Amino acid sequence: MIYCPHCGTPNKPNSKFCKNCAALLSPSTDVRCPICGMMNPQGAATCENCGTRLSTSAAGALNATDNSTPADAPEQIAPFNPPPLAPENTESEPHDAPTSARPTFGRASSEWLRRIQKTPPPETTPSTEPREPIAESAPDSTAAPAVTSTDESLTQTSAAPTPSEDNTDWLRALDAEQGTTKESSLPAQSIESVPAASTLSEIKLTRDDYDYSDIGGEVTDEMKTQLEASASNLTTTEDEVELARRLLGLSAAAEIVNASQNVSPETASPTTDASAPTITPTDAITPTATQATQFETVSLPASESVAHVETPDSLPIVEQPTTTPTLSEIKLTRDDYDYSDIGGEVTDEMKTQLEASASNLTTTEDEVELARRLLGLDIAAQAASTLPQAPPAEIPAPLASDARIETPTETATPIAVEKIADTSVQVAPPAARETIADAQSENQEESADWLAAVAAASTAVVAGAALDSHKAQHDAESAAETPTEAVAAQEIVSQPSKAEIVQPIAETSLSETVSEQAPALPKEAEAEGSTGGARPDTGELPEWVHEIPPPEAGEESTTPEWVKGIAVGAAIGSAAYLSELPELDESEREDLPDWLREPVAEATPDATVPAEPTEEPSPTETPELVPALELPSWFANATVGAQATRDPFETIETTGPLAGVSGILPLAVAIAEPHTLTTPTPARSDGGRIFQTILAEPLATAASTRTPTASTSFFKPQHLLYLILFLAALIPLFLPLDQAGLGLDASKSPTALFYDQLQAVPADSTVLLAFDYTPGQAVELDPAARAIVNELVSRQANVIAISSNPNGATIAQTILGRAHEAAPQFTFVNVGYIPGNEAGLRDLAKGWLPANRPTADGTAWSASPLATQVRGMDDLALSVVLVGDENTLRMWMEQVEPNITTPIIAATSAFVEPQARNYVNAKQLQGSLRGLTGAAELELLTNTAGQAVKTVDSLSLVSLTLAGIIIAANVLWLMRRGKK
Amino acid sequence: MDSLFNSVCATGGFCDTLGIWLAALLTIFVFSYLIHDTILFRIASCLLIGTAIGFVSAVAIRNVLFPLAARLLEDIFALPGSWLVLVADVIPLLLGISLLMKLAPNFRGATFSNLGLAYLFGIGAALAIGGALSGALVPQLRATMLSLAPQDQDLGWINNLLIVVGTLGAFLAFRFIQPGNRPWQRAYDLITKGWGTIGRGFIMIAFGAILASLIAARVSALVGQLYFLFHDWLGIIR
Structure with a gap:
């Protein structure tokens, strides 16, 4: 039975359209038991027949409580590319939370995601050599306010969309997978009570079924033999997983990813938009409870990868969805026309156009932009480019962290965020955060200078945001009457390490902001830390936080009001913070993606979190904050180019769970959905008029098609015979x-x-x-x-x-x-x-x-x-x-x-x-x-x-004549047969 | 009136001239078929069929029905002494009426018509079988019983031999018997097959002769009609 996502009417399992409202139905999303094959309802944790635990979700890999190595995590989680957010999105108009529900993570089911997972970053360290370093000591490049959750189940909940009828099939599947973990983890509501959940691959490995499909590998018989031979040496699941990954050749990639993850907290470069070297989908979950926090594989250079930010306790960390893979751009620069990693297939025609336009291409970004346009993949880029670009200078430094909070709410699933708000938030152990911070610091040392700058800037932003949000938390606590959700949200904010916020990595504005504000953030962070930005649970800040220079005194006052509101209450990502965004004029609203253009008024009061910052952040002029930060040319060109380009043929989804999202396979919709005949377009009318004109024209004189027929040839051979006989008679x-x-x-x-x-x-x-x-x-x-x-x-x-x-x-x-x-x-x-x-x-x-x-x-x-x-x-x-x-x-x-x-x-x-x-x-x-x-x-x-x-x-003469004719005919026949 | 009719329809009179012209035109109509299936040919054909049926019907009524009716009347008037003759003349009349009932198949009395058909088939079969035996089979068999050494003709034996061989060979040509395995059976089969093959040759010659005779008959008709046109109608040929 398939329930209609629109009206809820139950339909037959094989129905394609709702029998009530004729809406397009998604196919059945029942989960098949891998052991007995029984179909289980979506969301079932175990098989109803045999009790086998059903396939865990990708988010299951996010379990932070297990002891899996970080290298295992990337294969467990496959990111989902949300539309990249341009820097200007930071000030975009908020929209309704339900309509903006989008997945941030998904199971690595698609091939390209698997490739991304398996593909090691081509350039790990100074991979951005051709590019200019952004900042010397930028903090976390993700600069994403992440809602950190020590419970990976909670992380899944926040990362994955809530099971909804509006969700598509894959969303339901994702939800089902994640729901499994959620069910098992939610009751605990605490780190201690939540057992370390194994990833899917690990679970399967323990069952010796050699099914490593979820990690993208193909197990051969030889591998099986080695696995069996090494079985005696394997003591834990992690060991088995490690062995399997090594046999599958995935260890290298995992190590690279791991290295990038380690580098990320402090050294990861800021994410860019789709046109720029983008950051691949990354599960930017802050390692909190344990180091086993699962990170998503990054398929971009380490310098561009999303880093995990060791956020202050008061800073909510946003889990970042990713943009389109940057590998394509890198390949593009090599002119190999291999765009397979971004899902496109390059035809000869495309190559021709690319070569024809080679003279006009001055930068790699232009080439990338052209390639993406030819491949029809510039939708995401447009989504980013159409967003109003806010000059980085206009973003106040303290807002940097808050902006990261704002951004994920637009890209992450609001429902998930609401769930996070509704549920209790796990508190990450400080020890774990410290461990991660140490690792990040170590990686920072190995990274490039510009990565270090970015990491430093990110750290500063995070620290500032943490301090700011912590301050806002106290204000919120002092409020006499606070809605329930607001309280929950404030609780999350007050315990930043517990919350986990999913942030789309593609938000270049965020990254840009972070990178630009990097030099100024340390001071701000220190200032905020002095005013109560310290970690509430421990009262201590990590070392890197202390290293951040304190912000200027006057900068706090420059933080906009709406940013502070978001930082306090709407950090979870509900629609409330969107309502706090500054008003945009009509032109700016038109440039926004569809899912950001949802009316603010639709946001329910319950979902909104009253953002009442106790202290009005003074707006800080970005130019003042980032005077020394120089953006690389590719970054600036990419952002400008992305803003300039907009696909006129961009389609907007108006129905279904993807309503409001643009660039959703319009052809498939046209085929699958019933549609009525539209009125003839002017072109059609012209065609009909031309056709009628042609019909009205006088018929041309038809050429004589009469062929010589028997009627024209009056005289036939037999007539000659008649004549001969007549004369003979x-x-x-x-x-x-x-x-x-x-x-x-x-x-x-x-x-x-x-x-x-x-x-x-x-x-x-x-x-x-x-x-x-x-x-x-x-x-x-x-x-x-x-x-x-x-x-x-x-x-x-x-x-x-x-x-x-x-x-x-x-x-x-x-x-x-x-x-x-x-x-x-x-x-x-x-x-x-x-x-x-x-x-x-x-x-x-x-x-x-x-x-x-x-x-x-x-x-x-x-x-x-x-x-x-x-x-x-x-x-x-x-x-x-x-x-x-x-x-x-x-x-x-x-x-x-x-x-x-x-x-x-x-x-x-x-x-x-x-x-x-x-x-x-x-x-x-x-x-x-x-x-x-x-x-x-x-x-x-x-x-x-x-x-x-x-x-x-x-009579005699006629008889002789006939005899002669018969003889002559036979002779001719014999001669003709002799010739043949 | 009679004198006028006799003068008009006397030999060489107007009726003969009119008849010649009509015959000539109808002949040309028929010859038009050599060019194409023209309407003239169809007219001539229809005229021939119509006049033939009409003429046959008139002849049948005049020469069959009227005499029978007259005889019945005589029998009736001669009653009661002529009742046997009357019954004998009525029976053919009833059988003839029964045949007319075939025109109404839904009529229950149509089965009565079977009596007339049965009579015809019975009489026809009996006459055919009797006539075939007495008029065809026996005389033909006797005709083949020829002497291969005739006394009156020097080379008559050749003719007689050909007749015998040809006749027996024609019979053996229609032999369809599976030969046995014994040597004499195979020898017999070989001989009969060979003779049958010769007989088949005679049959082919006979068919050729019949075909040639048919052509000759049709050519004779052509030549005779041409002679009519050029002699009787046009008067070109003297």
Whole structure:
């Protein structure tokens, strides 16, 4: 079940949007047990199933009570980059605490954070050689008022955002991890009662699961073997961790980081903004209770790393989030275009632009700025640059420490800070602080001069701030009526070593202020210390505090009122101190990042801590305070450049837990969140107008796309064939009749048998003529029919015409009628159509014609002159069948021929002739006449040459032509196949 | 009236001239198909189909139905002495009516039409089988029983041999029998296959002859129609 961060409505686990308000939901943040795999609710310390302690948070590494070495700490904590704060942010308008909730530390889950962790600072000591030292003896470069907590659980609470529905997934995960430690540590509320919590890696190591993923290492089998071999020598978890880190090759980095941490309290250089060599995320937790206070890995030179400040007891120490890694800038100076450490991927195009702009680049910062802009990472820089830059000179010296208090409240999670205020604050043992101070002093000696200057300045600022805040604490205690939270806050302030304030390292204003005020701060610190700035619990100040020169007498009065208020009550980071910030004009407010532009009025009264400094700090002019402190050129250029640049395409998150934050992956939001269609922009409107204009234009004359088709080619190859056949059939028709049919030899053809049968017909006998062909076949058979009738007429035979085809009667009537006209003595009877096909023919063969059978002229058969002569088929002299198809011939052969004794001859179409020849061979037919050729032969035999003889030459020529075409086509086909 | 009709429709008269012109135009319409499937060809085709159906129907009514109806009337008028003849003439009439019921398939009496179809199929099958046996199979088998040493013809035996070999080879060409494993079976299969192959050659020759005859028939029709056009219609050819 996923609860909506906006309305709280429970949604299904896989829901992406709230079913109530449609807000974007974060995926489930349940924690999976590493042992049994059971999903446990967020924040669960142990697995509900097996009781296994769930993965601890990164903040767990902040346990100050454990005995882990400082070198282990960096791998345990991964920083989260808040938007860097420009120096001018020190006077920025306060905003609402909830909206400014941002994580300062996170588990080292992202790759780049891991790299940062593992990457040793490339330049540890005088790493800033190309750069000018900022100050000779600057105190803590972080210059961050850190709320020091001896309990790392409390530190986690302060560092991590409070579990909130508005938090994103990673925030919840972070909270879950931190909550684990919190739950176990909060009840104790004291250093003594809180056991030393092991870091995640350590815990896992003790379980021998070789899972060092949280420290970024990859355990190989060889490593495992060595670990097992060395298991007997390992007595404590720390030893195992140390061994594992050594095997993973992380010891060097850890040592470097450790060295930087040791140097940091006094020698660390001030943090810069994103454009300048920035300080990597650093957990600037003041080592209080023990030296095991976990520091975050620093991936920048030691000189630029955030240092831990040995703050006075009254000075709240702010835990600093970090800016973007400075490694990128360093790499940039080497022109290797390797921006992978800052998450960017350099394409060839970017390289080209970089090279093109190389001539315009005069400083490294410019190059960095350009690279970041190309990589789209200048958002953070803009956040810093857009903040109003307050001239360092305007910041009073006493305010330096207070400014550090102010800054983290903007970058650190206010909720966390409020939690700190709500809970009791652990008191750091002075011994621990001294130990750390000693270590820092030692490191200071090894650091560069400018680092030392910065460290000195930082120390002075811290001391001054401590004294000032301590003084404010007394004032607060004297207040008769103080809100609960205010009291808590005052308690924190009164016990600075107990509180821990997270400060974003990227606040260049802070660093700048510190560095600039460094020379003046010692005096101030001493002055403040003399007026009650000493450590309340011990009444002693560390040595380095005493070394700080006391501030000028008049400087205290120069501290602004709002700064003092912040120093007293709002040091925790609640929104109260923001309300105390000086008013900014509209232009300045616009330059602020979104999360700083939240209205002050939204801050709840409870969250605000009444900042009532008992003593009005007199505003101190910074130029007077830092006359001798010279800022390096890269620092000044970076700040100015960061202010000048602002991404016009910067997106502002308006919904979700990141509402108000700019530069939050707008593309992902556009994809993930449902959005409504926006009205067309002018550009879109123009596009639509142009499109309509194009549509309205008259159509251009389309080019003729007609391709030659079959319709255009009227003359086809087959037409040529038709023409040839036509000519072959037509030309012989013009031959004279006496020259036609010269090739015919009727005497040796089958037609002779047919002719003999005709010759055998006696005179005055009756011959049956069956006209069983259609008008379509008449063209071929009519000549034969005419030749047969003429022969019969010449033989003075009578004819009885029948037809099993309805059309045959008409054909017979035409031919017989013309023959009768030619020979009026010719007698014929056209019986007409004999229905019934086989049955009709069989009936005819068996029973002959009924007496009342009507003839073609309508009279009855009995009335015909031939009815008396012919009473059956056996009375016929000859039966001549004129057939145009095979079926009719077969009917005659099957139904009639077996039933009669008279001879049958057939004049068939050329198509039926092969079948007729079989009947002739079988003696079923006495003769056959083959179509037009047979008719011509018959004409020749009867000396009545006519149409058949006239056309037979055409038939012969056409047949030869077809044969030649077929042969030629086959030859061509063979030749073509041979070529293939 | 009759004299006028006879004068008009006499041989060589107006009817013949009109008939020649119509036939010539319809012939040209049909020839237009050689160019393309024109409307003229379709007109000619439709005319042919229409006139043929109409003519066949008229012939069937005039030569079949009218005589039958006349005979029924005669039988009826001759009653009661002609009742047997009447029944004999009514049965064909009822069977014919039953066939008409096929025009209404949803009519319950449509099953009655099966009687007419059964009669037709029965009579047709009987006539076909009887006619095939008596008119085709037996005579053809007898025709192949030829002497390879004919007395009357010197080279007749060659013809007879070809007829026998061709006929038996055509039969063996349609033999689809799996050969056995024995030597004589394989030898038999080899012989029959070889003979069947020869028979297949005869079949191919027969098909070629039929195809050529078909072409010759169609060419004859073409030539005859050209002769009609150039002789009867145009009078170019004398």
